[in-house]
Amino acid sequence: MATFFGEIVPSFSRAVDDDDDEEESPHVATTNVRWSPLVRAELLQIPDGKLPCQTLIVAVGPAAAGFAQAFILNDDYYIVGAIFSGMEETDVNTFDQKSPTDKTCYIYRSTQIPDAFLCLCKTDVSAEQSYSFTEQLFSCINIESKYFYMSILCSCMTSEYKCDVPVSDMNPPFLRALKTTQFVGVPPCKYLEQPNLVSGLPAQLLTYAQIKEVKAVLYICYTETIYLDSASMKIFKPLLETTPIRDLIQVNPKGDEVINHLVDMYSLKNTMYL
């Protein structure tokens, strides 16, 4: 496109990528799920090959995963599966979900309540991969129980949030929710206002729940820092009182300590104030 002064500038479209026209390169990195030997043995006993599930909590991103690690995850949980997506050879990984560089996604299961699952996702799942991620996650989890509840936790930047109030008056972090039609409860925060949208993995999970007609809520924490801070993790705290999370947790008095520890750990990576 030529401008007023005659120089040629490339024009970009929000909607279409013209280079894409005929060249079809269906290569999108796929996602793989690996179940623990224990689960695989158990699956052999179940006719439809899927673990019965009544509660599923999916925490996507460091803030949501940090909250879940501090207040939901406890010694009662053990790892039953791992989902691999987008891990690169250069990534430093301890496979322990404790280091800030860890890009792993584990599925935990409670020993006391065997139909409760917790998925902590710290990997970068691209929007393109979300479909296969969701398919993989639900490949071995049966969500057809009428008592099934799913909670999805994620965080977004306030710069992506559109509203009538200027950003300076918004007072982040704050929480917003979206729910499927089947979920009849009222979440402890406001619904996400128009014209805001959520994309990526959380969107795919909620879409899946809507299509399968199951009860699910998506909680989005809008934060303004790119570094993990305790406020963004603690903003999820009201969710401890909500279905289905309240039925799963034991009060963890050390939750705040875990959060402080996580913040310290992540701030080591932050070289802003060296």
Next chain:
Amino acid sequence: MFVPGDKKTYCFKDYILIYPAVSVGNVAQLTADLLISTLTMHRAGHIQHPSIIPLVGGDPFAHPEATGCKIVTACEVYDSEEHKIVVIQQRSPFVKGKRGLYRQWLVNWIKENQFKRVVIATSSSAEERVDRQLAGPQFRFVASPQVEEMFGDMFRNFYEWKELERRPCFPAPAVVNSDDENVGELFIPGGGISKSLFEDLYNEIPVAICLMFCAEGDNVVEAVELANKLNKWLGLILFHSRSIGGADEEAIVKYTDWKIPVSWKLFFGSKFDQSLFH
């Protein structure tokens, strides 16, 4: 795949399908928004496909004061029994390199449902226009043989619509101002899957493309014009402000304008502190 809502099975036989292709400026999506909100169309179900980038949000057609939550997903199917039309609204782009897969699925779905006619709404990059296209109406149509037979005369002579000029294909000399407009290929840069979808349906189902030339930016004007053109052809809404009853009674005005959905709020981002510029 199409997942019908409220556990119903739908039969779209003899319906007209309006397919807004994701294209430059998202003109067709905006047009679809206007149609769906003004006709208060019913959401028949969702399309779930690996080729579409996932997305969720609140109800885009909700009342501004509504407090409930009805989520919207990346691609949805709306129908109107009264007008016998179906609109597919896709709100996010395709996964790079995968739109062919989606198109294949869509073509099959269209055939399965036995739609009477398919109207592809789209837009084409304004910077790729030839001299002849710069001035005058920015709306163009392309019709398949069956549509041409039924409506060709009406489009040209009664509506005074112009057919999209064809272009000589690449290795041939570029005869930009050639008088013979019917030689050459369809050229819809930035039109998304509209051209390939049209070609896939060309011989089997009456299909037409309705397009606007446009550039990225505020494309509401183009969207409204495209909606007006579609409305003119398909006769969906009567834009008459008619008063029913005597002059002293309260006038009952039916539709006077397109209904702008609530999702069109804050097109240009959040409001900001005006004192910034003091």
